[in-house]
Amino acid sequence: MTASTGVAVRAERVSRHYEMGTAVIRAVDDVTLEVRSGEFVALLGSSGSGKSTLLNLMAGLDRPTGGAIFADGRNLSELSSLELARYRSKTVGMVFQSFNLLPRMTLEENVELPLRLAEVDRAERGKRVADALERVRLEKRLSHRPSELSGGEQQRAALARALVNRPTLLFADEPTGNLDSATGESIMLLLKEIQQTLGMTIVMVTHERPLAERFANRIVSLADGKLLNDGVKS
Amino acid sequence: MKAGDLAELALRNLREAVLRNSLTTLGVAVGVASLVAMLSLGVGLQELATRRLSNSGLFDTVIVMPRRNLQEMRRISTTPAPTKEPRALDDDARKELERLPNVVEVYPQIRFPTEVRYNGVPYSTIVAGVPESARGNGAYDGIQGNFFSGPNADEAILQIELAKDLAAQPSTLIGKDLVVRYAERQALAPQSPSGDAGEGDANGSGAGGFSIVPREKKLRIVGIIETEPAAGFGGFGSGRLLIPLEVASALRVAQVNDLRDAVRATDGKPRYASLTVRAKSPSRVEAIETAIKGMGFGTFSLLDATRNLRLFFTIFDLLLAIFGSLALAVATLGIINTLVMAILERRREIGILKALGAADRDVKQLFFVEAGVMGLLGGTLGAGLGWMIGRAITIGTNLYLKRQGLPGAHVFSVPWWLVLGAIAFAVIVSLAAGLYPATRAARLNPVEALRYE
Numbered sequence: 298m299t300a301s302t303g304v305a306v307r308a309e310r311v312s313r314h315y316e317m318g319t320a321v322i323r324a325v326d327d328v329t330l331e332v333r334s335g336e337f338v339a340l341l342g343s344s345g346s347g348k349s350t351l352l353n354l355m356a357g358l359d360r361p362t363g364g365a366i367f368a369d370g371r372n373l374s375e376l377s378s379l380e381l382a383r384y385r386s387k388t389v390g391m392v393f394q395s396f397n398l399l400p401r402m403t404l405e406e407n408v409e410l411p412l413r414l415a416e417v418d419r420a421e422r423g424k425r426v427a428d429a430l431e432r433v434r435l436e437k438r439l440s441h442r443p444s445e446l447s448g449g450e451q452q453r454a455a456l457a458r459a460l461v462n463r464p465t466l467l468f469a470d471e472p473t474g475n476l477d478s479a480t481g482e483s484i485m486l487l488l489k490e491i492q493q494t495l496g497m498t499i500v501m502v503t504h505e506r507p508l509a510e511r512f513a514n515r516i517v518s519l520a521d522g523k524l525l526n527d528g529v530k531s
Numbered sequence: 532m533k534a535g536d537l538a539e540l541a542l543r544n545l546r547e548a549v550l551r552n553s554l555t556t557l558g559v560a561v562g563v564a565s566l567v568a569m570l571s572l573g574v575g576l577q578e579l580a581t582r583r584l585s586n587s588g589l590f591d592t593v594i595v596m597p598r599r600n601l602q603e604m605r606r607i608s609t610t611p612a613p614t615k616e617p618r619a620l621d622d623d624a625r626k627e628l629e630r631l632p633n634v635v636e637v638y639p640q641i642r643f644p645t646e647v648r649y650n651g652v653p654y655s656t657i658v659a660g661v662p663e664s665a666r667g668n669g670a671y672d673g674i675q676g677n678f679f680s681g682p683n684a685d686e687a688i689l690q691i692e693l694a695k696d697l698a699a700q701p702s703t704l705i706g707k708d709l710v711v712r713y714a715e716r717q718a719l720a721p722q723s724p725s726g727d728a729g730e731g732d733a734n735g736s737g738a739g740g741f742s743i744v745p746r747e748k749k750l751r752i753v754g755i756i757e758t759e760p761a762a763g764f765g766g767f768g769s770g771r772l773l774i775p776l777e778v779a780s781a782l783r784v785a786q787v788n789d790l791r792d793a794v795r796a797t798d799g800k801p802r803y804a805s806l807t808v809r810a811k812s813p814s815r816v817e818a819i820e821t822a823i824k825g826m827g828f829g830t831f832s833l834l835d836a837t838r839n840l841r842l843f844f845t846i847f848d849l850l851l852a853i854f855g856s857l858a859l860a861v862a863t864l865g866i867i868n869t870l871v872m873a874i875l876e877r878r879r880e881i882g883i884l885k886a887l888g889a890a891d892r893d894v895k896q897l898f899f900v901e902a903g904v905m906g907l908l909g910g911t912l913g914a915g916l917g918w919m920i921g922r923a924i925t926i927g928t929n930l931y932l933k934r935q936g937l938p939g940a941h942v943f944s945v946p947w948w949l950v951l952g953a954i955a956f957a958v959i960v961s962l963a964a965g966l967y968p969a970t971r972a973a974r975l976n977p978v979e980a981l982r983y984e
Contacts, residue, residue: 385888397886
């Protein structure tokens with residue numbers, strides 16, 4: 298274990314290569330990145346730069362083909378499939394560009410889903426779901442289905458689902474990508490509020506530099522799978 | 532994931548594609564119904580055959596004969612002739628046989644050809660003695676009239692063909708009398724060395740020879756039966772005039788082996804040509820037969836026939852189960868198809884579940900529970916459907932039998948073990964069918980699954 302105190306997640310010479318016939322696609326190539334606890338880091342880059350792949354590796358959704366990722370005091374590459382699932386369940390919260398709410402479930406049921414997977418007692422679930430939805434100001438939409446909500450509301454619901462298990466790391470993959478600028482800004486404000494009030498570490502993938510510069514503490518730029526620039530804002 | 536949550540999510544998923552899942556479940560139900568119907572028919576026919584044969588008294592019976600008789604029956608013997616006198620089948624032997632475990636009763640076989648007179652007209656027929664125990668074993672349930680009023684009653688039961696010979700309307704014979712003419716054996720006293728014949732003994736069993744005296748016996752007809760339940764077993768031909776065994780015994784009718792015994796007998800004790808040993812159940816016959824052989828007697832039973840019957844029904848049931856399972860095999864493919872389709876449709880959902888922390892086993896269990904629920908519902912529905920098919924077959928068969936003027940029969944039997952077994956089998960088959968889709972779903976890469984539109 299090489300993770301130091303105060304580090305939430307650290308990628309150490311991480312690579313993710315895909316073999317396509319004889320060609321090798323280097324989605325992430327020898328990237329080293331350290332994210333400290335409580336930081337709001339924006340991964341910036343154009344399409345195909347490897348930012349989402351790096352995010353997936355840090356979120357434990359994928360395994361690197363080279364290097365190591367340390368989080369929660371463990372090397373994710375060495376975890377079993379079950380341990381990795383537990384890491385995603387207990388330590389990580391995920392927000393996606395397309396919200397990824399289950400359309401046949403109500404908002405309440407969608408937000409409750411991670412609690413079911415984490416085997417949280419039924420008695421406690423109701424309160425935690427209510428708290429999470431209140432935080433994103435959707436407490437009055439419990440029984441609505443995703444199709445009955447606006448894009449912004451769906452993303453707020455997805456954020457509530459990501460927070461309900463009280464993770465320490467929040468990974469957001471283009472959270473404003475499907476939203477208009479005003480709604481996107483409201484989501485960014487919500488993310489910032491969550492970072493500040495809960496002290497949560499946030500790693501966000503975006504290709505919108507202005508948003509990143511406005512809300513993130515630190516901007517990491519990627520291109521062609523390599524880390525180009527790592528700048529901490531003053 | 533906890534079992535309750537797993538079940539709740541699985542049921543919700545099943546409800547989402549309600550039409551497709553209902554059709555799949557119906558497929559399982561039809562498969563199970565076919566299996567239950569086929570096996571129930573097999574079980575029903577087996578029970579019917581066993582009941583009928585068991586009532587006939589053929590399968591719980593062992594005929595005991597002196598070894599000598601058996602050897603004499605063989606025209607060409609491959610075994611060397613015995614060096615000592617075979618054991619006699621006398622009263623001592625009978626008592627010993629009665630003491631054997633699981634023996635219900637021992638009685639002599641009395642069956643003889645004779646002449647019957649009814650309204651002065653003679654008819655040749657075969658008389659058979661019926662033990663009192665036949666009253667309660669169900670063999671005479673279909674009798675027209677009554678069974679003998681007592682073991683010593685001078686009464687007769689006619690086989691229907693004889694009854695038809697005696698009267699155009701057989702039922703009118705009940706309560707009427709007929710006369711049996713027979714040859715009584717009267718024993719003579721042993722001859723003195725000077726050659727004088729002594730006096731005969733009362734039971735006609737003297738070792739000094741016997742004389743044959745023609746006699747008559749009046750009997751009242753009390754019943755008419757389709758066929759003698761133990762027809763042709765242990766004797767020669769079917770008895771067409773049945774009388775109580777004790778009455779038949781008291782007649783002291785000359786038997787075929789009397790002449791031979793008169794020459795051979797030395798001790799003056801009565802000897803039986805054969806004895807019938809009745810076991811508690813057909814399953815006890817083998818042990819009893821072995822014990823009797825150990826006593827030095829020859830035996831004959833339908834044990835091999837019972838074994839063959841069991842073998843036949845086992846193969847019959849197996850074939851029915853195979854044919855019944857064909858529909859279930861098709862239903863199994865339906866389950867696999869439904870779940871594989873569900874994986875394609877829910878690929879993104881599986882990705883979301885994994886991103887939210889679902890382990891491979893959670894996804895696998897989810898698909899397993901869905902398959903199991905379809906199997907359970909299909910199995911339960913199918914068992915009910917199979918039972919209904921069985922009822923319909925029974926009703927249809929009985930209607931047909933009634934039209935043919937035959938008594939009704941339960942050709943269909945759905946025992947509890949079959950119902951529970953069929954449901955369990957449906958669940959197991961469904962789980963097996965769900966194995967491949969569940970494993971495939973569990974192995975999905977979450978990143979690829981989330982990319983799926």
